[in-house]
Every structure is written in C-alpha cells, then in structure tokens.
Amino acid sequence: MHILAATQFTHAQLDLLFARAEELRNYTTPSQRKELTELHKGRQLCSLFYEPSTRTRLSFEAAAIKLGMGVVSTENAREFSSAAKGETIEDTIRVLDEYKFDIIVLRHHKTGTAAQAAHVSQTPIINAGDGKGEHPTQALLDAYTIYRQFGRLDNLHIVMGGDLANGRTVRSLAQLMSSYPNNRITFISVPELQIGEDIKATLRKNNTPFKETMDASAAFKTADVVYWTRLQKERLTNPAAIPEARFNIEPEILNHLPVHAIIMHPLPRVDEISPLVDSDPRAMYFEQAGNGLYIRMALLDQIITNIL
Amino acid sequence: MHILAATQFTHAQLDLLFARAEELRNYTTPSQRKELTELHKGRQLCSLFYEPSTRTRLSFEAAAIKLGMGVVSTENAREFSSAAKGETIEDTIRVLDEYKFDIIVLRHHKTGTAAQAAHVSQTPIINAGDGKGEHPTQALLDAYTIYRQFGRLDNLHIVMGGDLANGRTVRSLAQLMSSYPNNRITFISVPELQIGEDIKATLRKNNTPFKETMDASAAFKTADVVYWTRLQKERLTNPAAIPEARFNIEPEILNHLPVHAIIMHPLPRVDEISPLVDSDPRAMYFEQAGNGLYIRMALLDQIITNIL
Amino acid sequence: MHILAATQFTHAQLDLLFARAEELRNYTTPSQRKELTELHKGRQLCSLFYEPSTRTRLSFEAAAIKLGMGVVSTENAREFSSAAKGETIEDTIRVLDEYKFDIIVLRHHKTGTAAQAAHVSQTPIINAGDGKGEHPTQALLDAYTIYRQFGRLDNLHIVMGGDLANGRTVRSLAQLMSSYPNNRITFISVPELQIGEDIKATLRKNNTPFKETMDASAAFKTADVVYWTRLQKERLTNPAAIPEARFNIEPEILNHLPVHAIIMHPLPRVDEISPLVDSDPRAMYFEQAGNGLYIRMALLDQIITNIL
Numbered sequence: 001m002h003i004l005a006a007t008q009f010t011h012a013q014l015d016l017l018f019a020r021a022e023e024l025r026n027y028t029t030p031s032q033r034k035e036l037t038e039l040h041k042g043r044q045l046c047s048l049f050y051e052p053s054t055r056t057r058l059s060f061e062a063a064a065i066k067l068g069m070g071v072v073s074t075e076n077a078r079e080f081s082s083a084a085k086g087e088t089i090e091d092t093i094r095v096l097d098e099y100k101f102d103i104i105v106l107r108h109h110k111t112g113t114a115a116q117a118a119h120v121s122q123t124p125i126i127n128a129g130d131g132k133g134e135h136p137t138q139a140l141l142d143a144y145t146i147y148r149q150f151g152r153l154d155n156l157h158i159v160m161g162g163d164l165a166n167g168r169t170v171r172s173l174a175q176l177m178s179s180y181p182n183n184r185i186t187f188i189s190v191p192e193l194q195i196g197e198d199i200k201a202t203l204r205k206n207n208t209p210f211k212e213t214m215d216a217s218a219a220f221k222t223a224d225v226v227y228w229t230r231l232q233k234e235r236l237t238n239p240a241a242i243p244e245a246r247f248n249i250e251p252e253i254l255n256h257l258p259v260h261a262i263i264m265h266p267l268p269r270v271d272e273i274s275p276l277v278d279s280d281p282r283a284m285y286f287e288q289a290g291n292g293l294y295i296r297m298a299l300l301d302q303i304i305t306n307i308l
Numbered sequence: 309m310h311i312l313a314a315t316q317f318t319h320a321q322l323d324l325l326f327a328r329a330e331e332l333r334n335y336t337t338p339s340q341r342k343e344l345t346e347l348h349k350g351r352q353l354c355s356l357f358y359e360p361s362t363r364t365r366l367s368f369e370a371a372a373i374k375l376g377m378g379v380v381s382t383e384n385a386r387e388f389s390s391a392a393k394g395e396t397i398e399d400t401i402r403v404l405d406e407y408k409f410d411i412i413v414l415r416h417h418k419t420g421t422a423a424q425a426a427h428v429s430q431t432p433i434i435n436a437g438d439g440k441g442e443h444p445t446q447a448l449l450d451a452y453t454i455y456r457q458f459g460r461l462d463n464l465h466i467v468m469g470g471d472l473a474n475g476r477t478v479r480s481l482a483q484l485m486s487s488y489p490n491n492r493i494t495f496i497s498v499p500e501l502q503i504g505e506d507i508k509a510t511l512r513k514n515n516t517p518f519k520e521t522m523d524a525s526a527a528f529k530t531a532d533v534v535y536w537t538r539l540q541k542e543r544l545t546n547p548a549a550i551p552e553a554r555f556n557i558e559p560e561i562l563n564h565l566p567v568h569a570i571i572m573h574p575l576p577r578v579d580e581i582s583p584l585v586d587s588d589p590r591a592m593y594f595e596q597a598g599n600g601l602y603i604r605m606a607l608l609d610q611i612i613t614n615i616l
Numbered sequence: 617m618h619i620l621a622a623t624q625f626t627h628a629q630l631d632l633l634f635a636r637a638e639e640l641r642n643y644t645t646p647s648q649r650k651e652l653t654e655l656h657k658g659r660q661l662c663s664l665f666y667e668p669s670t671r672t673r674l675s676f677e678a679a680a681i682k683l684g685m686g687v688v689s690t691e692n693a694r695e696f697s698s699a700a701k702g703e704t705i706e707d708t709i710r711v712l713d714e715y716k717f718d719i720i721v722l723r724h725h726k727t728g729t730a731a732q733a734a735h736v737s738q739t740p741i742i743n744a745g746d747g748k749g750e751h752p753t754q755a756l757l758d759a760y761t762i763y764r765q766f767g768r769l770d771n772l773h774i775v776m777g778g779d780l781a782n783g784r785t786v787r788s789l790a791q792l793m794s795s796y797p798n799n800r801i802t803f804i805s806v807p808e809l810q811i812g813e814d815i816k817a818t819l820r821k822n823n824t825p826f827k828e829t830m831d832a833s834a835a836f837k838t839a840d841v842v843y844w845t846r847l848q849k850e851r852l853t854n855p856a857a858i859p860e861a862r863f864n865i866e867p868e869i870l871n872h873l874p875v876h877a878i879i880m881h882p883l884p885r886v887d888e889i890s891p892l893v894d895s896d897p898r899a900m901y902f903e904q905a906g907n908g909l910y911i912r913m914a915l916l917d918q919i920i921t922n923i924l
Contacts, residue, residue, distance in 0.1 A: 350647075354674065378678075379681075382673070382674065384691075385670055393884050394884065395884035399883065399884060400884075403905045404674070406902055406903065407675055407678045407906065408678075408682075408909070
C-alpha cells in the first residue's frame with residue numbers, strides 16, 4: 001500500500017500502527033536489537049530525496065536498518081539525477097520499480113508528486129513530504145505522541161500556534177484530530193498566518209469546535225496539548241508589525257498550563273520555544289521526534305507484512 | 309579482475325555472466341532474498357562517484373546489498389573529496405586499497421581515469437563511466453537484454469538512432485554486436501550526429517554490414533532490435549535545422565516494426581520516444597534498465613568468486 | 617564515552633586500543649570477515665558531517681560495516697540540514713539521541729562543536745574533526761603507525777615538517793609524543809609556519825627537547841620518524857618568498873635517512889612528497905592511512921563494549 005496522506009488511515013489502522021510502534025520500541029537490549037535485524041533481512045528500502053531533509057531521511061533509514069533492511073539512498077536527486085536531463089518522475093519510478101525495492105521513500109519539492117509516483121509504481125511509495133502537500137509520517141508521529149500521553153485521541157483540547165497558514169504539520173494534525181469525537185482546537189496566530197479556510201471547513205463538517213485568538217495565556221489554561229510551530233518570517237508581508245514575544249513560549253507562560261498537558265513542536269525550533277522550557281517535564285518535542293523512529297519502523301513493518 | 313571496457317569480455321565470459329544473472333533474478337520470494345544476503349556477507353563495496361549518476365549508483369548499491377555486501381558511498385567526490393585539494397586519483401585509490409573493500413565502483417568525469425585507477429589498485433575496479441570513455445555495465449545490460457529476448461547475440465538486424473556521434477552506449481553496443489557473426493546495423497541520424505569513423509572501421513574489420521540512412525520507417529521493417537537514444541540538442545551546431553519529428557518514435561511508426569522486435573533505450577528519455585509507446589509489448593526500455601540490476605549482481609558475484 | 621581529543625587517552629588505554637586494532641586486522645579470510653559482521657550486528661552508527669571529508673567518513677563507515685553495524689550517513693549537513701533553518705547543534709543532537717544510535721561520528725567546521733554536542737548527548741560522540749580544533753582519530757592512527765613500526769612510543773626522534781602552524785595533525789601528534797619519555801622533536805618550517813607557542817610550552821612542561829630549523833638534511837640523519845605535511849600556500853602572506861624545494865621530499869634526501877626510519881604524511885599530499893619516494897620501503901603514508909581503518913574499528917568496538 002502507498003502512504004500518501006495521513007487522512008488515508010482508518011482509526012482501526014492507527015490503533016494497530018501505534019500498537020506495533022509500542023512493541024518495536026521495546027527491543028532495547030543488544031540481543032533484542034540483534035534479533036530485530038533478522039526481521040526484514042533481505043528487504044531493501046530506497047530513499048529518493050529530491051530535496052534534503054536530514055531528520056526525515058535519517059530516521060527512515062535508521063528505522064529500516066534497525067529492522068534489518070538494506071538501504072540505498074540519494075539526498076539530492078533534484079540536482080543529481082536524470083531529472084536534470086528532463087526525465088519525468090514517472091520514468092524514474094518505473095526504473096526504480098525494476099530494481100525491486102520493497103519500499104521507496106520519496107521526498108519532493110512539488111506538491112502532488114507522491115501521488116503521481118504512486119500512480120505508476122508497483123513498489124509501495126511513502127510520501128516523505130511533497131512541497132506544500134502532505135507529510136503523513138509527521139502527522140502519524142504527532143498523533144502517536146498524543147496517544148502515548150493520554151491513551152486516547154478524543155476528548156482533548158489542542159492549542160495550536162505559530163504559522164498556521166503555511167505549516168503543513170498543523171494542518172494535518174488539525175484534520176486528523178477532528179476525525180475523533182469531542183476534541184476542540186484553539187488556533188493562536190496573527191491575522192496574516194491564520195489557519196486556512198479549507199481546514200476550518202473540515203472542522204465545521206466534523207463538528208469540531210474551534211476558536212481563533214491571540215491570547216495564548218487564556219488558551220493554555222485548559223490545554224491538553226500545545227502544538228507550537230516556527231513562525232516563518234520570510235513569508236510575512238510585514239514582519240516588523242508582529243508582536244513577536246506573543247509567539248514565543250517562555251517559562252512564564254507555563255504557569256498557565258495544566259500539569260498533565262504536553263508541549264509539542266515538529267522541530268526544528270528557533271526561538272519560538274525558549275531553551276529554558278526544555279527541562280519542563282511537559283516539554284515533549286524531543287521525545288516526539290523520537291516517536292518518529294518507532295512510527296516509521298511500524299509503518300515499514302506493516303507495509304512489508306501487508307497489514308497496511 | 310578490473311572491469312574497464314565491455315570489449316574485454318570473451319563470448320564465453322558473457323555466456324557465463326548472463327547465465328548467472330538469470331540465476332540471481334530467480335531469488336524472488338522473501339526467504340530466497342534473505343538467503344541471498346548470506347552469499348557475500350562480510351564483503352564490502354565502495355561507490356566512488358566523482359559525478360552524480362543516481363541510476364547507476366543506486367543499481368550497483370542495490371545489487372551489492374541484495375547479495376549481502378556492505379556499502380559505503382560518496383556521490384560527489386569531485387567537489388567533496390581530497391581531489392579538491394589536488395590529490396591524484398592514484399593516491400585516492402591507494403588509500404581506498406588500504407580500507408580493504410572487495411570492489412570499488414568508480415565514476416569519473418575524465419576519460420581514462422578508470423584505467424589509471426586500475427593501474428595502481430589491488431582492489432578490483434569497476435568502471436561505472438569515465439567521461440566520454442567507457443561504461444561497460446551499460447553495454448553488458450544492453451547485450452543481456454537482447455540475449456534474453458532472442459536467446460542469441462548473432463544473426464540480428466540492429467537499428468540505432470539518435471545521437472550516434474556522442475552516445476557512449478550506441479558506440480559500445482555497435483562494437484560488441486559486431487564481434488558476433490551475421491549481425492547487421494542500420495544507423496539513423498542527421499549528418500551532424502553520425503556514428504564515428506572509428507566504429508565504422510571496426511565494423512568493416514569484423515565484416516559487419518552497416519548502412520547510414522535517415523529513413524527510419526524503412527529500416528524498422530526488418531529490425532530485430534531498435535536502439536534509440538536521446539538527441540543531445542546542446543551539442544548541435546544548428547538545432548533548428550533538424551527535422552525533429554523524424555527522430556522521435558511515435559506509435560505510428562510501430563506499424564512498420566515486426567512483432568518480434570524490441571525497442572530499447574538507455575534512459576533517461578525525454579521526448580524521443582513517446583510515452584504512448586510505453587504500453588506496446590515491444591517497448592523494452594524499463595525492463596532493460598531492470599536487467600542492469602541483475603547484470604551488476606552477476607558481475608559483483610563473479611568478481612568476488614574469481615570467475616571473472 | 618565521548619571521543620573528543622587525543623589527549624584524553626591514558627597510555628594504558630592506548631595500549632589496549634592498539635592491541636585491539638591488531639586483533640581486528642587479522643580477520644582477513646572471507647569466513648573471518650563474515651564472522652566479524654556478527655560482532656556488533658544490531659548496532660548503528662550515524663555519520664553526521666557538516667563538511668565533507670570523504671576519507672574520514674568512508675573509513676569510519678567501512679569500519680562500522682566490517683563490524684556488522686548499520687550506518688546512516690549525511691555528508692553535507694551544513695547545507696542540507698535543519699542547521700540552515702537555524703537549529704542549534706544541541707537540538708540536532710537531542711533529536712539524534714532519540715533515534716538510538718550507538719555512536720555518532722561528528723565532523724563540523726566550527727572549533728568546539730564536538731564538545732558542545734557531547735555536553736547534551738546520551739549517545740557517544742566521536743569528534744571527526746571540528747574546525748581548527750581536534751581530530752583525535754587522526755592522532756591515534758599516527759601514534760598507532762609509529763607503535764607498529766617501533767613497538768614503542770618513547771625514545772624516538774620525530775622530525776616534523778610543512779605547515780606546523782596550522783596543521784592540526786602535527787600539533788596533536790607533537791603533544792601526544794611529548795607525553796612519552798625520552799622523545800625529541802625537530803620542527804622544520806619557514807618562520808611564517810612555525811609550530812605554535814602553546815605546543816612549545818607543552819613540550820617544555822613535559823621536558824621534551826625540541827629544535828626549530830630549516831635544515832632538513834641534517835635533521836633526517838638521526839630521525840626515526842619523518843612526519844611531513846602539506847604546505848597550505850593559501851595561508852602564507854608571501855608564498856613567493858618561500859624556498860619551495862626545501863619543503864618537498866625528493867628521493868635524494870632519503871640518502872640522509874636511516875634505514876629503520878619511516879616517512880609519514882596525513883594525506884592528501886600534493887607535491888611535498890615526490891611520487892618517486894612512494895616505492896621506498898620507508899614510505900609509510902598509505903599504510904598509515906590504512907591503519908586508520910583498524911584504529912576506528914577498535915575504537916567503535918571498545919566504545920560499544922564499554923572498554924572505553
């Protein structure tokens with residue numbers, strides 16, 4: 001099965017995926033880790049990255065290697081490959097198909113490329129980000145992080161802040177959470193970076209209550225999950241006009257946050273979360289990144305074993 | 309043994325190589341593929357690419373990994389390596405020799421570099437393309453593709469078109485086919501891109517009849533193999549003067565082609581073969597690329613086992 | 617344990633490391649090499665290179681693979697990674713920590729980065745060079761090469777030439793050798809490229825006699841080790857003023873060198889050692905590079921087994 005969008009997963013599939021991720025993270029001793037490399041020995045993964053993404057690529061490749069798969073990799077296919085000579089993505093994929101990989105992980109700068117690739121591919125394609133389009137494993141690891149903390153994906157108040165207009169992760173997670181009952185979302189952003197109308201339409205359709213505000217402190221008071229993102233200043237028409245401090249999480253604001261809440265961030269972060277926050281037990285962003293390893297292991301495993 | 313040029317192989321060696329490629333392609337089930345990774349476990353391949361070539365590199369590395377070899381890889385040695393500091397290829401190879409790889413796959417932008425490297429190397433070198441020089445595994449996979457289709461490499465009519473002057477693959481294949489009896493070749497190209505006099509001299513010496521023409525339809529009527537290549541317009545002195553359609557294979561011209569014939573192309577293709585041709589059973593170019601995997605597996609295997 | 621500087625090793629640790637390197641180099645037959653890949657199967661190494669260094673990266677990765685470790689690799693993290701978006705090295709390392717590698721090999725353009733990384737890392741960091749700072753495995757392989765030749769690291773006369781001011785390797789080796797008794801060092805360089813006052817202070821403190829001279833022939837007469845380096849002309853204020861031939865080792869000068877002596881060079885070399893010297897049995901620089909493989913294997917092995 002191709003993995004193109006986070007929305008393609010049923011709730012039952014997510015349950016199975018998260019359960020498998022939990023199992024796989026328990027292979028921790030040297031002998032268990034050795035045993036794990038027998039699991040998919042003889043299988044191969046191809047990393048086909050048309051734009052660099054060290055974190056995503058390394059975690060996919062680490063996941064594959066931990067499961068015993070072989071990996072071949074290119075991290076700058078855009079510049080280096082036949083693409084420069086005018087080859088279509090369809091032709092590239094048809095050739096890779098012939099090399100009999102078990103999975104192709106594709107990152108591309110152009111929205112929709114993963115679907116184009118999947119259309120002609122016999123080999124399962126995992127979309128590792130296509131332009132402003134989808135990045136499903138990021139959404140999965142976000143959901144998995146929430147699930148691990150609360151044991152559920154419903155009945156939660158999610159507060160999202162930062163660049164809501166352009167942030168792929170925020171958009172995906174909002175959609176996913178609205179597919180579960182009794183969640184509500186508070187969006188915190190300047191007018192220029194508010195969440196898109198398409199997402200709001202989805203939330204309304206799913207009866208997920210949401211609010212847009214610039215008052216972070218108030219929103220934090222009842223938050224279960226704070227999901228913060230980088231303000232991409234280069235995309236603002238008038239960066240100077242933005243009250244910057246409002247969008248940076250400093251230790252003081254944590255006084256408003258319940259003890260059971262978690263603070264998430266897709267990383268990299270720059271200064272929108274102070275390093276002083278890192279030692280707070282609610283700061284979950286590094287563990288969240290680590291959950292990406294186990295979600296990707298589970299995903300590779302379930303694709304190979306035809307569970308997905 | 310170093311693999312520097314397609315012409316170094318005897319017909320008996322090609323027979324053995326093709327037979328091994330056939331065997332290796334039959335490891336298809338998960339347990340067979342797992343078994344295959346035991347074959348050359350403990351062996352290592354080094355990919356040393358001074359210019360990028362995603363397809364060639366990925367297929368060599370996939371071949372190695374499928375046989376259980378470990379792989380270390382650099383895809384931009386020209387820019388990144390000690391070469392930038394003035395190190396000679398001989399010194400680079402002498403160092404790699406000390407790292408005790410079993411095979412070094414070398415791609416270089418300068419003609420003759422593979423031979424230079426082989427001259428000082430204790431480790432078998434495979435030339436994966438050196439400038440306008442040789443690219444032996446491409447010639448091998450081309451010959452293997454013809455062999456698989458016809459069960460022989462003699463008594464065939466090969467029609468070659470495109471950039472015959474600069475196309476390394478066309479030149480190598482013409483030479484190789486002329487070493488077998490009773491082949492004949494038709495070259496289709498504009499005057500500016502005709503096959504070189506050196507190749508014609510080889511064909512005459514080997515008594516291989518050949519013809520140069522611009523009438524593709526007539527040539528196709530008796531073709532067994534159509535080998536088409538990309539017209540590299542940047543190399544033409546007057547691109548506008550060329551009747552372009554004549555060099556693009558469109559579905560219509562296939563009416564002239566025997567049902568038993570095959571259409572080959574080293575890829576990437578741009579528009580010299582219409583995508584509408586892809587679904588024709590005679591279109592063999594993707595399978596041809598795939599044959600590269602098995603030829604490279606067979607080659608690595610026979611180098612390691614000293615058959616080559 | 618993190619490996620940040622050559623000076624962190626006790627003499628006892630060096631003895632153990634060299635002994636392990638000797639053992640590991642004896643796995644030479646196909647079945648022994650296969651056996652070796654069982655040793656650290658299930659372990660993973662991450663190559664995190666912020667600037668390219670083909671030789672260092674390939675030898676670390678070859679070392680890891682030969683021990684059965686899996687490897688994930690990035691060779692241009694500076695340009696490609698989240699660093700470009702403003703992520704700190706600390707955050708990058710915290711994320712990699714979550715991916716549960718057994719060792720991270722870090723190369724960075726900025727002095728002190730390895731220590732910064734180690735400060736937050738749960739995963740052992742090996743400094744593979746940080747700017748003008750340290751490159752401990754180079755110093756280890758240099759010392760190991762001397763040790764293999766003489767069976768000791770004391771009572772030696774070491775002659776060092778080339779760019780002593782900027783050469784990281786020369787500085788490290790001088791420090792290391794001065795920690796052993798009864799060594800003496802002769803530095804050969806133009807005034808502009810003399811060894812730093814900090815190194816001289818260390819030698820004085822350790823009672824290691826040293827001399828600065830421009831007379832190479834005289835120094836060679838009693839040399840046990842000649843350690844030569846590349847004159848980095850781009851760093852000279854007046855390159856034209858330097859009597860260049862004086863700093864190139866040509867066959868003639870070898871007449872002055874004892875038969876038991878060895879000639880070392882960290883490589884790459886340009887013209888400071890003539891290729892005519894290569895066939896002299898005292899020319900040890902390629903074997904020296906090869907020793908880097910075994911030192912790195914021993915280092916990985918002893919980190920994983922908690923000997924280091």
